[in-house]
Amino acid sequence: MHHYHKLQGIIGAHPVGAPKSEEYLEILKILFRPGEVELAAAMDFKLRKAGEIGDRAGIDADHAREHLEEMADRGVLLAKRVGEEMAYALLPNYPGLFEYPVMKGTDPATERRLAELWHAYYMKDMAAELASASPPWNRVFPAEEALPEEIEILPYEVVTRMMAKNEAIALANCPCRTLAKNCEKPLDVCLAFDGAARFLAERGMARLITLEEAREVIAKAETAGLVHTGSNNAERLLFLCNCCPCCCHFLMLITRKGYPDGLAKSSYRARLDAEECINCGICIEERCPVGAFAEGDEAVSLDVSKCIGCGLCVSTCPTGAITLEKRDGYQPPPADINALVQQVVRNKAAK
Numbered sequence: 481m482h483h484y485h486k487l488q489g490i491i492g493a494h495p496v497g498a499p500k501s502e503e504y505l506e507i508l509k510i511l512f513r514p515g516e517v518e519l520a521a522a523m524d525f526k527l528r529k530a531g532e533i534g535d536r537a538g539i540d541a542d543h544a545r546e547h548l549e550e551m552a553d554r555g556v557l558l559a560k561r562v563g564e565e566m567a568y569a570l571l572p573n574y575p576g577l578f579e580y581p582v583m584k585g586t587d588p589a590t591e592r593r594l595a596e597l598w599h600a601y602y603m604k605d606m607a608a609e610l611a612s613a614s615p616p617w618n619r620v621f622p623a624e625e626a627l628p629e630e631i632e633i634l635p636y637e638v639v640t641r642m643m644a645k646n647e648a649i650a651l652a653n654c655p656c657r658t659l660a661k662n663c664e665k666p667l668d669v670c671l672a673f674d675g676a677a678r679f680l681a682e683r684g685m686a687r688l689i690t691l692e693e694a695r696e697v698i699a700k701a702e703t704a705g706l707v708h709t710g711s712n713n714a715e716r717l718l719f720l721c722n723c724c725p726c727c728c729h730f731l732m733l734i735t736r737k738g739y740p741d742g743l744a745k746s747s748y749r750a751r752l753d754a755e756e757c758i759n760c761g762i763c764i765e766e767r768c769p770v771g772a773f774a775e776g777d778e779a780v781s782l783d784v785s786k787c788i789g790c791g792l793c794v795s796t797c798p799t800g801a802i803t804l805e806k807r808d809g810y811q812p813p814p815a816d817i818n819a820l821v822q823q824v825v826r827n828k829a830a831k
């Protein structure tokens with residue numbers, strides 16, 4: 481049992497965090513089998529070869545390699561070729577232990593139990609941990625079809641331009657909707673990039689796709705009313721989620737947990753021309769994920785303080801009453817992923 485407690489402590493030391501809880505211990509027991517957890521508890525987030533990990537755990541290299549390969553195949557460890565040999569590292573909770581094992585798929589009973597445990601853990605402990613990150617880990621990208629033509633658009637604001645910088649793209653099923661099953665929105669819209677894409681594809685958790693196919697995924701997500709959210713930095717995407725407000729852990733920080741700044745808003749916000757509104761209610765009932773619109777006698781009203789700038793309300797408004805405009809006082813995202821992690825770590829330490 482002490483190996484599971486030790487592993488919880490190691491994963492909890494990652495900047496993403498993993499608060500101690502009984503539910504989390506049970507999750508670890510499902511993900512890491514007896515005989516494997518001794519190895520996992522001898523690891524950290526640095527890539528190491530099987531011999532070194534085996535030495536740290538007191539297990540011979542061949543035996544260690546066999547277990548490490550099995551764990552990587554199930555998506556509970558990261559594996560990457562370094563020179564001639566594979567190297568392995570622990571994964572944080574997000575992106576990692578929450579998503580990857582579900583992308584691979586497991587038996588229905590285990591999936592149901594993982595769904596219950598992750599939900600309980602998120603609601604009691606993990607949501608607060610995620611929301612404590614400053615700046616937020618993820619940010620909203622506006623729907624491409626909603627971007628105004630007359631305003632200067634910066635490259636980091638356009639998700640397909642960001643994707644064009646990545647060398648590899650992989651498509652997987654959304655783990656949030658796979659587990660929560662609270663809606664019928666599309667599952668095959670979860671994108672990973674570069675190293676994560678290659679790892680997930682090699683291990684059967686995702687499939688590599690072209691940039692053109694990824695653009696089609698983006699369009700499909702916008703039609704379905706899903707919010708693009710991804711790594712909060714200006715340089716590169718690690719992954720891109722297409723989120724619904726009822727299942728997705730990062731969007732639920734706002735919609736279910738009351739952390740309005742749990743996700744970084746996009747650099748845009750909606751603008752309503754009430755004169756043009758015919759009160760059809762589409763924006764309220766079908767599009768806005770955060771309840772920014774409210775019913776009115778002649779026209780709906782818009783609370784811009786709630787708007788996360790997803791743009792989903794724009795394309796389906798039948799009269800063009802809604803547009804996107806630049807958000808006043810918008811703070812650009814950190815320059816790259818290292819800057820994001822450093823800022824989060826520094827701000828958590830200062831609390």
Ligand code: SF4
Nearest residue numbers: 757758760761763797
């Ligand atoms: S979708 Fe457009 S027209 Fe319909 S209620 Fe909303 S703002 Fe008004």
Ligand code: SF4
Nearest residue numbers: 768787788790791793
């Ligand atoms: S009002 Fe709602 S749907 Fe429209 S951009 Fe803002 S958050 Fe998105």
